[in-house]
Amino acid sequence: MYDLIIFLVLLTIGFTFGRIAEKRHFQSIIEREEELRDILTFSERLPPPGFSSARTELVSGNVVISIDYFKRIAAGLRGILGGRVTAYETLLERARREAILRMKEEARVFEATHIVNVKLETASITKGQHNQTGCVEVYAYGTALTPIKQEPEKS
Amino acid sequence: MLISNIEIVPGKKIVKHLGMVQGNTVRAKHAGKDILAGLKNIVGGELKAYTELLTEAREEATQRMVQQAEAIGANAIINVRFSTSSVAAGAAELFVYGTAVVLE
Structure with a gap:
């Protein structure tokens, strides 16, 4: 009985x-994406032409x-039925x-203007009960290119 | 030490290739942090302690790679890749490797 109450409380929380x-996280992501729109990211291996120096x-x-408790349970149920697991989709997107x-x-x-060769790496950190994924780590890295402006002064 | 994950360095010539250099570190989670993370697992959201832990670990791995490159006389590491693997429950290995080169 107590177990059920605890379970329901955790579920509601x-x-x-x-x-x-x-919701708050998505809001802040959208705002900051707007702010940083001028830095262009590429998955190309080499810098675009014109970046010789x-x-x-x-x-x-x-x-x-x-992931939160409710979604973990929801995802667990989805595992039985099959289909899209939206709970994890939003987690990874975020x-x-x-x-x-x-x-x-x-x-x-x-003060970079471009980031090239962007790589994304995903790793699941903890395995919870029943070997379910508890949290994920995403690591993004790339090479930032900053155009050199002082070039004419030197020569 | 110039570190880059592309194969060339814009505006500079690679004089000599010195082969692959690597650095790694295995980190385990802190028990206290684990309890906090357990609470965070209920409400969801970012686990800042883990984020910092992994950032630090990656820096250490990179540091080791740089030391190795310096030892063989390189002044840049290109084509750097990061990789993560979980070795045992509660421990993760962070691995970084790249090609050590001498730039003109």
Whole structure:
């Protein structure tokens, strides 16, 4: 009986707080994406033409993000029925976008205009009960290119 | 030490390739942090302690790679890749590797 009560309480807490947190996170992601739109990211291996001389810097961003209790249960049920697991889809989307944003924020410090060869790496950190994924880490890294402006003064 | 994950360095010529250099570190989670993370697992959201832990671990792995490159006389590491693998429950290995080169 007590187990059931605890379970229901956790479920409600997970549902309400998880939902609020996710909404807030998406809001902040959208705002910051707008702010950092001028830094262009590419998955291409080489810098675009016209960057024959630029300062390069390895930039990276990472985030560890956890799923809430309600979604974990919902995903567990989905595992029985099969189909799209939206609970994990949003989790990974949030993590990837956040990691890319952090990478861009680091690039902003170097006054970079482009980031090339962006790689994304995903790893699940903890395995919860029944070997379910508890939280994921997403790591984004790439090479930031900063055009050199002082070139004409030197010659 | 210039570190980059592309194969060339814009505006500079690679004089000499010195082969692959690598650095790794295995980190376990802190018990206190684990309890906090357990609570966070109920409400969801970012686990800042873990984010920092992994950032630190990656920096250490990179540091080791840089030391190795310096030892063989390189001044840049190109084509750097990061990789993560879980070795045992509660421990993760962070691995970084790249090609050590000498730039003109």
